[in-house]
Amino acid sequence: MKQPRTATLYRMVMPDHLCPSGLKAKWLLEREGFQVDDHPLTTRAETDAFKEQHGVATTPQAWINGQRIGGYTDLRAHFGKHVLQKGETTYRPVIALFSMMALMALAAAWVATGQAVSIMAAEWFVSFSMCGLAYLKLRDVESFSTMFLNYDLLARRWVPYAYVYPFAEGLAGVLMTAHLLDWLSIPVALFIGSIGALSVFKAVYIDKRELKCACVGGDSNVPLGFVSLTENLFMIGMALWMLAKPAGM
The missing domain is CATH 3.40.30.10 (Glutaredoxin)
Structure with a gap:
């Protein structure tokens, strides 16, 4: 034996x-x-x-x-298992956030529409994600602003914008979830999304800088690049969709 x-x-x-x-x-x-x-x-x-x-x-x-x-x-x-090293980059926080937001959006839209997959679920996935990302930034605005100032074009010219950004993202996310005050949420999302996308594109793809992304808060080990660019493009896309979609939809 x-x-x-x-x-x-x-x-x-x-x-x-x-x-x-x-x-x-x-x-x-x-x-x-x-x-x-x-x-x-x-x-x-x-x-x-x-x-x-x-x-x-x-x-x-x-x-x-x-x-x-x-x-x-x-x-x-x-035992050959991965050990996360201090400072090591990881996409886990973003994967966890977007996975939960997608499931929440599908669940909420199912209650609202009775459909397993719907346009509302897609809208709420984006707006819920904006709210979730804003929350992660708001946990420690000071740390977020420090990381954000490494690459955001507007914040580097006007420092208070680094403190305004998470509140603006959260406001736009809440209003878009409720389909309220489109005249406010759409311009806010377009503005911060456009500045953010340009900033990330310049820092990563033109200047070739290796930076940590402030997208999920100031203690993030998520590399700046695709994820942050996607966050900003989501906001731009959501704003354009709300401008273009038929009334009552």
């Missing part, structure tokens, strides 16, 4: 602190088919003594076949 693979894990399990990384490390080892010899460190003194004994700065710490692998991220790397 094949013997189960075993791993030894030391992790903090204190009354006032249950280490999340320790739980993740235990779960990962078990998912990889290991029987875990779990050693909870239940006091600060016990944890400090363990770190000093093994010459490590953090817990959890895992051993496989007598070899120390390290903590949770080290285990992920050991």
Whole structure:
């Protein structure tokens, strides 16, 4: 009979602190088919003594076949799983946002129209996305404005625009969702979308600059380029559609 693979894990399990990384490390080892010899460190003194004994700065710490692998991220790397490095670019926030906005738009339009796919769903996907992107920027306007000033043509000439932009995007998104005050939402979306598209195109495709996109907030690791250009083209397209669509549609 094949013997189960075993791993030894030391992790903090204190009354006032249950280490999340320790739980993740235990779960990962078990998912990889290991029987875990779990050693909870239940006091600060016990944890400090363990770190000093093994010459490590953090817990959890895992051993496989007598070899120390390290903590949770080290285990992920050991098993060949991707470990996101500090500063590494990723499209995950944008994929998550647009996926949720698409599902919300389809669900809301289904209630409103009774149709699985409709023009309203497409409209709401764009307006919901504008609202979602505005929210991510508004979480930390200061950080957003700092990143935005790296490339936006208008903001670099008039700094307050970097603070106005997320509010304008959110306002246009809300009004377009409700189909209210088209005389306001359409010009706002056209203006900020056009300036944004020109700014991104110049920075990425003409100046060839490698920048982080402020589209999902100031802490974004999303690369400036296609995503931000798409965001601005969506706004322009939505504004033009609302100008051109037949009344009552």
